Amino acid sequence: xxxxxxxxxxxxxxxxxxxxxxxxxxxxxxxxxxxxxxxxxxxxxxxxxxxxxxxxxxxxxxxxxxxxxxxxxxxxxxxxxxxxxxxxxxxxxxxxxxxxxxxxxxxxxxxxxxxxxxxxxxxxxxxxxxxxxxxxxxxxxxx
Amino acid sequence: xxxxxxxxxxxxxxxxxxxxxxxxxxxxxxxxxxxxxxxxxxxxxxxxxxxxxxxxxxxxxxxxxxxxxxxxxxxxxxxxxxxxxxxxxxxxxxxxxxxxxxxxxxxxxxx
Numbered sequence: 061x062x063x064x065x066x067x068x069x070x071x072x073x074x075x076x077x078x079x080x081x082x083x084x085x086x087x088x089x090x091x092x093x094x095x096x097x098x099x100x101x102x103x104x105x106x107x108x109x110x111x112x113x114x115x116x117x118x119x120x121x122x123x124x125x126x127x128x129x130x131x132x133x134x135x136x137x138x139x140x141x142x143x144x145x146x147x148x149x150x151x152x153x154x155x156x157x158x159x160x161x162x163x164x165x166x167x168x169x170x171x172x173x174x175x176x177x178x179x180x181x182x183x184x185x186x187x188x189x190x191x192x193x194x195x196x197x198x199x200x201x202x203x
Numbered sequence: 204x205x206x207x208x209x210x211x212x213x214x215x216x217x218x219x220x221x222x223x224x225x226x227x228x229x230x231x232x233x234x235x236x237x238x239x240x241x242x243x244x245x246x247x248x249x250x251x252x253x254x255x256x257x258x259x260x261x262x263x264x265x266x267x268x269x270x271x272x273x274x275x276x277x278x279x280x281x282x283x284x285x286x287x288x289x290x291x292x293x294x295x296x297x298x299x300x301x302x303x304x305x306x307x308x309x310x311x312x313x314x
Binding site for chain 2: 076077079080083101102105108109112113116119120161166167168169170171172174175178179
């Protein structure tokens, strides 16, 4: 049997008002996974969250808040792998250099990448044509 | 950002009337809290009963409020966390930082 494939490709202006739109698309995809036996609502929240965090990083840090730039998102579900890519058009930032936030330090910032790493199985950030891409993969073992 | 602010004696209750608390609107919550601190109101309850989704920026705004309140010998407590929102505090271990109450009445009474 051929595995089910869902592919979504979307571009939005570099503005935080689109966070909720993209997050909701991610949630709705998680809810369509009828064969997923885990907690589908929890998965929906997590996908919404990692999309929101990745887009916020692209908007504020990589694209430096420039409203003329755009954020490009692809969401691909193939078999058990849910693959999310968020492309920015900026200089990028060093993901590896980010420290793990210590709760006792009580920083206002710096939890976004930590959250993505905690919820996704594979995370990478690399240069691409004219910018960078943050790639996040979730292996849906309970499908 | 829709919030309802009510004074209950020496404690201010801030009810967040948004479904999402994220990088788009958390700055406004932070600003709202700063205004209250400037007015000398250092004890707050932030009620998140209507918030279904919070991201790291939303958590950051609450942490900022907590630090400001503590620095002024006040406190910022939370109430009404939905299960998924509560799990965010657990994931980032912030549930050990904030005093979290089921409802506003319990939170207000704890001051």
